[in-house]
Amino acid sequence: EVQLVESGGGLVKPGGSLRLSCAASGFTFSSYSMNWVRQAPGKGLEWVSSISSSSSYIYYADSVKGRFTISRDNAKNSLYLQMNSLRAEDTAVYYCARDATGSSGYPYYWGQGTLVTVSS
Amino acid sequence: SYELTQPPSVSVSPGQTARITCSGDALPKKYAYWYQQKSGQAPVLVIYEDSKRPSGIPERFSGSSSGTMATLTISGAQVEDEADYYCYSTDSSGNHRGVFGGGTKLTVL
Numbered sequence: 001e002v003q004l005v006e007s008g009g010g011l012v013k014p015g016g017s018l019r020l021s022c023a024a025s026g027f028t029f030s031s032y033s034m035n036w037v038r039q040a041p042g043k044g045l046e047w048v049s050s051i052s053s054s055s056s057y058i059y060y061a062d063s064v065k066g067r068f069t070i071s072r073d074n075a076k077n078s079l080y081l082q083m084n085s086l087r088a089e090d091t092a093v094y095y096c097a098r099d100a101t102g103s104s105g106y107p108y109y110w111g112q113g114t115l116v117t118v119s120s
Numbered sequence: 121s122y123e124l125t126q127p128p129s130v131s132v133s134p135g136q137t138a139r140i141t142c143s144g145d146a147l148p149k150k151y152a153y154w155y156q157q158k159s160g161q162a163p164v165l166v167i168y169e170d171s172k173r174p175s176g177i178p179e180r181f182s183g184s185s186s187g188t189m190a191t192l193t194i195s196g197a198q199v200e201d202e203a204d205y206y207c208y209s210t211d212s213s214g215n216h217r218g219v220f221g222g223g224t225k226l227t228v229l
Contacts, residue, residue, distance in 0.1 A: 037218075047220055059216055
């Protein structure tokens, strides 16, 4: 069974940093592209970033480019999101999501999310 | 930046057909995907590659795409289909950046 478990969320002050992690199990992690998707309270889904299986291809939404860094450790079956220069508008539940097949380009399996709150 | 546009809300009575649209300039060249999200839960994929249904998704869910518009159709909507629905695609620049529509709240009552 595919499992994705996010961690690392919490309360951080504007301008601060946070690192999210996603622990994957139940599949061959190194064979799949992965994504981060966020959802602000009461708002819609927003695609944040994606990374290919070997980290060769990395993409970011304009809203986070230059501030967030996606990475993965295939040996540890883990996905990460380093978030710097955080703003109030980054407050959201952050979901880790696996592509449907290798590099299908769309999320299929989702974690339950971790809440990031940016507030002074 | 690329945008996908959905109506904020759609309302139908149980047993009626619900149609939710998604418009985007790149849809003639890019697939549309549809996700269902119930309150407090993670999204669930209900349609992929415009019109394909994942295993476990009821047959009443179908999708189509023509020109710059994709449509999710729920034939004979049930009360349990009440949820937020999001379309998803990638931009046309070839860099596989994802984008979600703003979401449509489907009310079945």
